[in-house]
Amino acid sequence: MVARKPPADYVKVQPTLDAFAKKLKDLSRDDSLWEVLKINHQRSRYIYEMYYKKKLISKELYSWLGKKKVIDINLIAKWRKQGYENLCCLKCISEKTCICRVPHQNDFKQCVNCGCKGCASSD
Template sequence: MSHRGPKPPPGFAYLSSTLTALSNELRTMVNRSHEGLRKSESNWPIIQLTNQRSRYVYDMFYIHKKIDRKTYDYCVRQKIADAALIAKWKKGGYEMLCSNYVITPSNYKFGGVSICRVPKGERREKGEIQDPNTGCTGCASGDVVGGNIFGNKYGQRLAGIQIAREEKKMLSDAKKEKEEKEKPKVEEKAKEGDSETDDSDSDSDDDFGPARPAQVQEEAWGNREENEEGLKVTSQAEGGGDDEEEGEEEGPSKKKQKN
């Protein structure tokens, strides 16, 4: 993923693959046909992808502690992460806020907020709802904390999915290493046991079996099983407590200048 401006810090490489996937998806959504869609509905994927990109950076820094402050500040300066939205996520009751638009009174009649901000138990109309501007199915605290507020792949916890994959790979590598250590040494004369009268063609394709399919690169958002694992990893990390400083953070940290 390329960016204009200053060179990204070393920690940005850890995020690059997923951010590139999100950037490519965003480009696809912008260029797709909007025929048959309402004007606001055509913007849903764009709003949801920018939300997910901010959530990914937020989770990696505040929840999983996988990136440093320099990398986080770089993402904010490059508009990869929305600092204003992240500042709301750090406040009680706004942990799953879909957009700052839905809590701005001037955007709604009678100075209220979007229906997606009303807890399910307090709504007059029961059943599924969806904010007409963002496509959010409900981001009120307590309703879908840790869940998917958009009901599609754009509302998934990508940081959790990535870390779950890493943990799974580590376990797999450790298992292979253990098997290699426990594997008995192969005798040099093992191959000499083959019968000299065996007239089978050693070069036959049948000896090697069917050709293996080309390796397919994993999508950033993963499948249903990986989504569940990612959500579990994120929930465990969130339950571990947050020792970060409190207070609203509107942008990158600023170092004190020496006189």
Template sequence: MPKVKRSRKPPPEGWELIEPTLDELDQKMREAETESHEGKRKVEALWPIFRIHHQKSRYIFDLFYKRKAISRTLYDYCIKEVMRIRT
């Protein structure tokens, strides 16, 4: 079977500044996904996941639009590569 080439671009300049925060939010997301949801309604179990996803997207938005701390290329990279739903 032939190997599949995946074109994963290296992160743009400035990535190392925001990576620790995004990794921390990813860790919180994993904890929220594995958290027991005994005694909660079906939708209540998803609330922490939605909250963390909103925090992550808001963090990236604020860095680009409010604080102007990251470049357009880094913002686009975050939207395409980081914010995609991981399966």
């Protein structure tokens, strides 16, 4: 069971999460699935930075957001591994490693799974 009431420090991330929720809602049917993936990615990224990098939110909040599926805990776990810091989505490493697992390039043909233009970390 996931607690209905968010942890107290939810107020810290609420404005940003609300903005992401609005963006998702505003996507039209014509927008590609890539757009949805992109916003979900940005949202997980935001919480990842707030928790692991800036240490501004509690573990309670982090796991609550995970259980609520606001963020993708499995994807975030990958970001903590060397070489996977920028991984776009789990799909691109699940069956076989996708063509997008190269350092980001603007002229790269987008990945067919998720629209990624290269997500290997360059260092």
